[in-house]
Amino acid sequence: MDRHRYALVGAGGRCRMFVDAIYGSYAEQAELVGLCDISAQRMATWNKFLAETYEAPPVQTFMADQFDAMIAQTKPKTVIVTSTDVTHHEYIIRALELGCDVITEKPMTIDEDKAQQIIDAVDRTGGNVRVTFNYRYMPTFSKLREVVASGEIGEPTLVNFQWYLDTSHGADYFRRWHREKRYSGGLLVHKSTHHFDLVNFIIGAQPETVFAMGDLSFYGEKNAKARGEQYDFERYQDLENPMSDRFGLDLRDDMLKAIYLDAEGDSGYIRDRNVFGGEKKWPITSEDTMAVSARYTNGTLLNYTLVAYCPWEGERITITGTKGQIEYFGRGAGHLIAGQSEEELAAQQYQGEQYIRLQKMFEPAQELEIPEGKGAHGGGDAILLDRIFNQNAKNDPLERDANHHDGASSILLGVAANKAIETGKPVQIADLTRECVR
Known part of the structure; x- marks a missing residue:
């Protein structure tokens, strides 16, 4: 059986589910041929993860502005989109235009104009878009x-x-x-x-x-002031002990550090914003x-x-x-x-x-x-992944594929x-x- 070729855009935490499926249960049916993201650090982290966890060779990586080059060089049949929601439509539409089918994380996009653009692209190209409603x-x-x-x-x-x-x-x-x-x-x-x-x-x-x-x-700051919550810091990493705050998050922990804290330099993304503060930067x-x-x-x-x-x-x-x-x-x-x-x-x-x-x-x-x-989401993730990656999957009488x-x-x-x-x-x-x- 020829393995189905996938490329993935968006190397944050959400891509883990798809990576594990491709290299785990569906390794004989699926192949990851390209990885695309705004952060070289994140992509390097995933390649290290693949080597350590699955003894797999590195996947070819591309920066976000090299998406077309990724498709041309790696020739995937399907593109998996797990990027920030506001960018979903860009990658979905371009993948369709370049002859690929698409699997996208929910939400498919964030507003009515982008949704219409995706509808038009599917009609124009005849491609297929699946939304992963687990x-x-x-x-x-x-x-x-x-x-x-x-x-x-x-x-x-x-x-x-x-x-x-x-x-x-x-x-x-x-x-x-x-x-x-x-x-x-x-x-x-x-x-x-x-x-x-x-x-x-x-x-x-x-x-x-x-x-x-x-x-x-x-x-938010207004509600924090009313209740006496601590709000006058931007992120939990600013605290000596991030977990001393009831709403804290410690990014120094394993994968969070690798794909978020260590990647701040080339991604610009702050993963641990104060839920009661930092509104001037991140309203x-x-x-x-x-x-x-x-x-x-x-x-x-x-x-x-x-x-x-x-x-x-x-x-x-x-x-x-x-x-x-x-x-x-x-x-x-x-x-x-x-x-x-x-x-x-x-x-x-x-x-x-x-x-x-x-x-x-x-x-x-x-x-x-x-x-x-x-498994995760009450067993929904495992069934969803089988519907996506199992080339021998039968028709679903409940018609759950979205x-x-x-x-x-x-x-x-x-x-x-x-x-x-x-x-x-x-x-x-x-x-x-x-x-x-x-």
Whole structure:
């Protein structure tokens, strides 16, 4: 079997999943032939990682402005895009124009104009774009899709979707470039694209009308002053002990040091920004508290909330239909409480709760078996990677593989929500682009 040739652009932490798949489980079917990034240091780090972990020869590397040269010299069949969100469209479109298919991290892009450019490029070139929505492949969420598609709850009429990020996970978005909408579209695009895609996927419809409200209620200098948090430093590396701060991040730890701290000289990227400070250099323009209402093309209504500073992490998804209701609840492990040691936390932390509850009209509720998933994102990553790299993969009856239209539909709900927050008025998805939503 000829190995499928891949090139990868964006050598930050997110590329690790794809690198490990190519050199691990799918080494006989896949080959990484080129690596492209703004930082030579990062690319050197990954080549060192490949040598030490897989005893592999170095991959040919190219700077960001040498993307065309990479394609010409290494001749990949598919380009994997894991760069900063705002640059996704540039690499997706150029890869298509140079005759490659594309696998891109979510979000596909950050605004309606860039989404339309990608749609046009696919139509113009006939290439293929796949968006890596790993949540679709999580067995738990696949189960929701199965139940709704089976008609057991009738026609879906209302989705209540609540997602809670804790002060470990949620804060990390405010340490990184994600805090600035000009790079990420804000959390309503970067993070919520996962959730909006899940809703689109589960109910089999597209968003139509969107209204939203949102605030920066926890992070940022103003909120820190009000609560007496320490805010008068730009990054955690400025502290003698970065982990002395409850929101700190220590970049001197292994891979973080190699691909971020050591790469600051040629990348210019600061990975450990103070979530309560440094706003003069790196303004916080993303909200941390969001509420969205939407109407879908099939009449289903959506109530969605995202909070990025909870004391616990988890989600609740309730889908009500004309014949019943299905609900998923998941709660992750607890997190360090002020004054607790790591050992005390390990002894006292939550054991992760979850259930799927189905109740049909006029019948008792029943607990459905939680499908088992192994690995990251509840098992979703492993299934996604198999769908991408396994050349012998069979057709998926759940149709979980997402294309550029799916990618556009999910980000447009977030884009519309951002516009609604800015204007205080409902936004029609159809007014944003010509044909992004099928």
